[in-house]
Amino acid sequence: MQNIPHIPVLYREVIETFENIESGIIIDCTMGYGGHSSMILEANPNIKLIAIDQDQTAIDFSTKRLAEFGDRVEIRKGRFSSVIKDILQDVNAADIKGILADIGVSSLQLDQKDRGFSYESENLDMRMDKNAALSAVDVVNEYSLKELEHILLEYGELRNYKKIANEIVQNRPFSSAKELSEKLKQHMPRGKKIHPATLLMQAIRIEVNDELGELNSLLSSIQNAGLVEAKVAIISFHSLEDRIVKKAFSKFSKSCICPSEAFRCECGNNHALGKIITRKPIMAKDDELKENTRSRSAKMRIFQMDLHE
Numbered sequence: 490m491q492n493i494p495h496i497p498v499l500y501r502e503v504i505e506t507f508e509n510i511e512s513g514i515i516i517d518c519t520m521g522y523g524g525h526s527s528m529i530l531e532a533n534p535n536i537k538l539i540a541i542d543q544d545q546t547a548i549d550f551s552t553k554r555l556a557e558f559g560d561r562v563e564i565r566k567g568r569f570s571s572v573i574k575d576i577l578q579d580v581n582a583a584d585i586k587g588i589l590a591d592i593g594v595s596s597l598q599l600d601q602k603d604r605g606f607s608y609e610s611e612n613l614d615m616r617m618d619k620n621a622a623l624s625a626v627d628v629v630n631e632y633s634l635k636e637l638e639h640i641l642l643e644y645g646e647l648r649n650y651k652k653i654a655n656e657i658v659q660n661r662p663f664s665s666a667k668e669l670s671e672k673l674k675q676h677m678p679r680g681k682k683i684h685p686a687t688l689l690m691q692a693i694r695i696e697v698n699d700e701l702g703e704l705n706s707l708l709s710s711i712q713n714a715g716l717v718e719a720k721v722a723i724i725s726f727h728s729l730e731d732r733i734v735k736k737a738f739s740k741f742s743k744s745c746i747c748p749s750e751a752f753r754c755e756c757g758n759n760h761a762l763g764k765i766i767t768r769k770p771i772m773a774k775d776d777e778l779k780e781n782t783r784s785r786s787a788k789m790r791i792f793q794m795d796l797h798e
């Protein structure tokens with residue numbers, strides 16, 4: 490994997506999920522550096538892959554990396570919440586055999602200091618799409634105290650969110666992630682494995698890229714797509730995201746959709762879209778944890794669509 494700026498997480502498990510697919514289309518909603526995409530294409534020589542990313546750097550890199558697969562690959566730029574809707578209009582739902590989303594930030598986005606994702610960055614940006622309207626500088630310097638408290642609590646799960654939000658408001662404007670994390674690091678939880686400002690950066694990044702809104706929208710499109718036999722695999726890195734995926738898959742699997750207060754079932758009891766494959770999320774094994782620290786918090790859940798009857 491030399492010269493590849495991002496090691497794909499749970500790569501063996503992703504390959505196992507999408508193996509022996511004879512034909513049809515697989516959608517990779519988060520192509521990134523093409524790691525999962527290329528493995529899926531190699532493992533399934535007769536499928537076509539539609540890959541999405543909103544980051545032009547990732548698009549440029551993977552356009553070259555996936556060129557060897559010729560017209561078996563189609564790359565679309567944009568947010569997956571909206572691109573997936575276009576794809577569902579363009580292709581037959583029955584041809585879609587798999588959907589993968591490995592949500593969050595890539596190693597290269599973190600490592601390219603000018604992108605502002607790292608606490609060492611001289612910028613305050615964090616947009617996955619450099620043309621997006623909202624950036625970290627707007628969130629940090631313009632959000633109200635209450636809005637900052639909300640994102641620090643919900644997305645950063647920071648216990649002293651009120652104190653940190655107040656410090657931001659008192660000391661702004663900030664112009665770099667480095668300045669922000671230096672100023673606030675004394676108020677952050679101390680862990681052996683992560684930098685004190687990591688959760689703060691994560692909270693701001695989730696807000697800037699509307700990551701939870703994107704995930705909710707993707708799951709809702711999948712629910713309503715009329716997929717016949719697709720496998721859906723979602724990898725998340727945050728407990729909130731994992732909860733969203735778990736809840737959505739549980740909803741997809743419900744046969745009866747009558748209100749809980751109903752005395753008896755009147756819905757026909759035939760609304761299940763398929764079945765949950767992973768009761769518990771799949772996590773990285775020891776050998777992967779050793780070679781890729783990003784895999785530490787990765788959780789993959791899989792749902793098998795089955796609308797044949």
Ligand SMILES: C[S@@+](CC[C@H](N)C(=O)[O-])C[C@H]1O[C@@H](n2cnc3c(N)ncnc32)[C@H](O)[C@@H]1O
Pocket residue numbers: 495496497498518519520521522523524525526541542543544547567568569570591592593594595596617703
């Ligand atoms: C964790 S990386 C994926 C890495 C990829 N699986 C690989 O093997 O190289 C996530 C990628 O998804 C993209 N991304 C995240 N959220 C997105 C969204 N809502 N719409 C489109 N792309 C998104 C990011 O720009 C990033 O390149």
